[in-house]
Amino acid sequence: MRLRLKGLELRGVKSGDAVDRLRREMTAQQDRYALHEGRVAELRAQQRSSVVVAADGGKQKELPLAQVVDAYRPNAMGPVAKSLAYAGNVWEFVADDPRESNTEGGVFPAIFGTVMMVLIMSVVVTPLGVLAAFYLREYARQGPFVSAVRIAVNNLAGVPSIVFGVFGVAFFIYVVGGTLDRLFYPGALPTPTFGTGGILWASLTLALLTVPVVIVATEEGLAAVPRGTREASLALGATKLETTLRVVLPAVMPSILTGLILAMARAAGEVAPLMITGVVKLAPALPIDSAWPFLHLDRKFMHLGFHIYDVGFQSPNVDAARPMVFATTLLLLLIVVLLNLAAMTLRNRLRRRYATGAI
Amino acid sequence: MAVANVRISVPSREAAGPPISEAPMVEIEHLSLWYGSKLALKDITMSVPKHRVTAFIGPSGCGKTTLLRCLNRMNDLVDGVRIAGTIRIGGTDVSDPALEVTELRKRVGMVFQKSNPFPKSIFENVAYGPRILGVRSRSDLDATVERSLRAAALWEEVADRLDDSALGLSGGQQQRLCIARAIAVEPDVLLMDEPCSALDPIATGRIEELMLELKASYTIVIVTHNMQQAARVSDYTGFMLLGELVEFGLTRELFTNPRDPRTEAYITGRFG
Ligand SMILES: Nc1ncnc2c1ncn2[C@@H]1O[C@H](COP(=O)(O)OP(=O)(O)OP(=O)(O)O)[C@@H](O)[C@H]1O
Ligand SMILES: [Mg+2]
Numbered sequence: 001m002r003l004r005l006k007g008l009e010l011r012g013v014k015s016g017d018a019v020d021r022l023r024r025e026m027t028a029q030q031d032r033y034a035l036h037e038g039r040v041a042e043l044r045a046q047q048r049s050s051v052v053v054a055a056d057g058g059k060q061k062e063l064p065l066a067q068v069v070d071a072y073r074p075n076a077m078g079p080v081a082k083s084l085a086y087a088g089n090v091w092e093f094v095a096d097d098p099r100e101s102n103t104e105g106g107v108f109p110a111i112f113g114t115v116m117m118v119l120i121m122s123v124v125v126t127p128l129g130v131l132a133a134f135y136l137r138e139y140a141r142q143g144p145f146v147s148a149v150r151i152a153v154n155n156l157a158g159v160p161s162i163v164f165g166v167f168g169v170a171f172f173i174y175v176v177g178g179t180l181d182r183l184f185y186p187g188a189l190p191t192p193t194f195g196t197g198g199i200l201w202a203s204l205t206l207a208l209l210t211v212p213v214v215i216v217a218t219e220e221g222l223a224a225v226p227r228g229t230r231e232a233s234l235a236l237g238a239t240k241l242e243t244t245l246r247v248v249l250p251a252v253m254p255s256i257l258t259g260l261i262l263a264m265a266r267a268a269g270e271v272a273p274l275m276i277t278g279v280v281k282l283a284p285a286l287p288i289d290s291a292w293p294f295l296h297l298d299r300k301f302m303h304l305g306f307h308i309y310d311v312g313f314q315s316p317n318v319d320a321a322r323p324m325v326f327a328t329t330l331l332l333l334l335i336v337v338l339l340n341l342a343a344m345t346l347r348n349r350l351r352r353r354y355a356t357g358a359i
Numbered sequence: 360m361a362v363a364n365v366r367i368s369v370p371s372r373e374a375a376g377p378p379i380s381e382a383p384m385v386e387i388e389h390l391s392l393w394y395g396s397k398l399a400l401k402d403i404t405m406s407v408p409k410h411r412v413t414a415f416i417g418p419s420g421c422g423k424t425t426l427l428r429c430l431n432r433m434n435d436l437v438d439g440v441r442i443a444g445t446i447r448i449g450g451t452d453v454s455d456p457a458l459e460v461t462e463l464r465k466r467v468g469m470v471f472q473k474s475n476p477f478p479k480s481i482f483e484n485v486a487y488g489p490r491i492l493g494v495r496s497r498s499d500l501d502a503t504v505e506r507s508l509r510a511a512a513l514w515e516e517v518a519d520r521l522d523d524s525a526l527g528l529s530g531g532q533q534q535r536l537c538i539a540r541a542i543a544v545e546p547d548v549l550l551m552d553e554p555c556s557a558l559d560p561i562a563t564g565r566i567e568e569l570m571l572e573l574k575a576s577y578t579i580v581i582v583t584h585n586m587q588q589a590a591r592v593s594d595y596t597g598f599m600l601l602g603e604l605v606e607f608g609l610t611r612e613l614f615t616n617p618r619d620p621r622t623e624a625y626i627t628g629r630f631g
Contacts, residue, residue, distance in 0.1 A: 226475065228471060228473055228475030229475050229477060229478070231433060231436065231471065231475065232471065232475040232476075232477065232537070232540070233477070233487070234433070234436065234464065235431060235433060235464055235468070235469040235471075235541075236464065236465070236468070236487060236488040236491055236540070236541075236544060237461045237462070237463075237464040237465030237488070237491055237492070237544070238461065238487075238491045239461050242491060246487070247477050247478075247479075247487075250478065250479065251477075251478045
């Protein structure tokens with residue numbers, strides 16, 4: 001609403017019906033907010049009650065009830081109840097939001113952010129890498145220029161990831177994001193929309209980081225397609241494009257997927273470039289929600305790798321957070337394995353379909 | 360007519376034999392080809408008659424494949440090739456750079472020396488050419504695939520596994536698949552580069568029968584190392600040596616009464 005008001009102001013409308021209506025609406029909303037705030041404060045004040053927990057050895061501790069999340073007595077539980085409680089804890093870890101500045105609760109937003117970032121990255125890096133590889137090997141005239149590009153691509157794979165992060169900030173966030181903001185969201189300035197870190201920029205940065213992997217894998221796949229296979233297609237009167245799309249592309253699909261697997265594994269574990277391109281300790285909202293347009297690529301997000309760093313080394317109570325660190329690490333590894341397994345199953349299915357060589 | 364009862368006669372030194380009186384399908388005039396600076400075809404002039412089987416024989420590396428690949432412009436794909444001379448197929452000049460090579464290749468099919476099935480299913484391999492030609496209807500494709508596979512003597516072996524990968528076939532089966540793939544588009548001219556080199560006598564016999572059937576409607580050019588085969592299936596034979604077309608003429612005459620001593624030496628096995 002404030003944006004609409006600002007938009008009107010920008011267009012030079014200083015008064016009139018529209019502005020008045022918006023102003024009035026805004027006051028109404030503010031009143032409602034104040035009302036709710038008052039209710040919350042009241043409720044908080046009512047939560048005075050506390051429990052006294054007695055432990056073996058006569059120690060007693062008084063806990064305000066408002067701070068108790070969960071209580072159970074392990075010694076009094078049977079194996080079934082114990083495993084239920086255990087499963088409940090695991091579920092809480094995987095599916096809940098974090099509490100107490102990340103040292104308690106779950107890591108669901110971080111899982112979500114990690115997976116979504118890797119998926120966006122895959123969607124970007126696959127066409128980019130595949131097109132580049134096809135151009136380099138099938139269409140470009142082999143010469144010093146192509147060799148230079150190839151060397152550059154290979155070197156790109158060795159550049160420290162933080163350098164990619166800096167590039168992401170300079171190029172994606174300031175140049176691309178800044179331009180987008182000026183063009184499409186002038187009402188929100190000076191608060192940036194795309195001109196600040198976000199899941200899109202982080203994913204694009206990672207896509208740049210991993211594109212050499214996809215290019216190299218695809219090029220190797222292309223080199224393995226025999227010349228005779230291409231000639232067979234051309235001899236049937238197919239054009240070069242038809243040959244590329246119908247014969248060569250399916251034949252290199254397994255190699256492309258191999259490249260993608262390696263890229264995904266690398267991207268899921270990368271933290272350094274993300275820290276400056278959009279990852280945060282605690283994101284207020286997931287990048288997908290029910291508010292239009294459902295997919296918010298400009299939002300900051302949480303990431304498991306960064307979560308490990310944050311909880312393990314930046315949290316106020318490092319010792320209390322240790323189990324959290326271990327569990328998160330395990331989870332990150334599991335996710336990487338899962339993503340890889342999915343891609344590998346797909347690749348093997350493709351392989352089985354085409355390449356059972358008995359010549 | 361086997362090689363064994365070739366008669367030795369006094370050779371005349373005419374370049375490539377008398378002109379052929381039948382209607383030509385392919386006319387080659389003063390064709391020379393260089394790979395870089397290496398001359399691979401030396402001033403070849405000949406014509407391939409329509410609806411006949413024409414065979415090329417000659418020792419390995421003499422340029423048979425190169426000559427065949429000139430006819431459907433496959434040599435365009437090789438870097439550093441230079442071609443001089445003219446080739447006309449069905450009256451059109453195919454050495455014209457403005458020619459649509461894809462149209463030419465749709466009319467001039469090729470079976471390669473080394474079998475090269477696509478990494479696709481058996482069905483898709485054979486259906487590839489018709490699909491490129493724009494055939495979409497599944498029933499048409501089914502019919503074409505079956506007809507082509509039957510013609511290539513492969514149908515019985517693969518009828519129940521059309522959706523399996525073509526790379527799972529044996530070498531000889533792959534070669535027959537490539538033949539089926541080439542005839543599926545019904546080209547005017549069919550170039551076959553040693554199509555039977557990986558085949559057993561039964562399959563070879565079947566392919567030879569196929570050639571005799573097909574020549575009623577197609578013009579077939581075949582390269583073979585098997586002189587009995589050349590003698591059995593071809594109407595005309597050319598003998599090549601070191602990029603030169605030494606002798607070209609009716610198969611019967613070339614084998615029974617070669618005019619060049621080099622031809623005679625080769626077909627009697629004293630050479631190469
Ligand atoms: N792509 C190429 N680049 C350079 N030289 C080539 C190329 N292809 C063939 N040649 C040369 O041209 C000559 C003729 O080769 P070609 O393949 O036509 O022989 P061929 O008669 O088909 O032999 P074979 O019976 O062994 O198949 C050979 O000396 C060969 O080395
Ligand atoms: Mg050859």
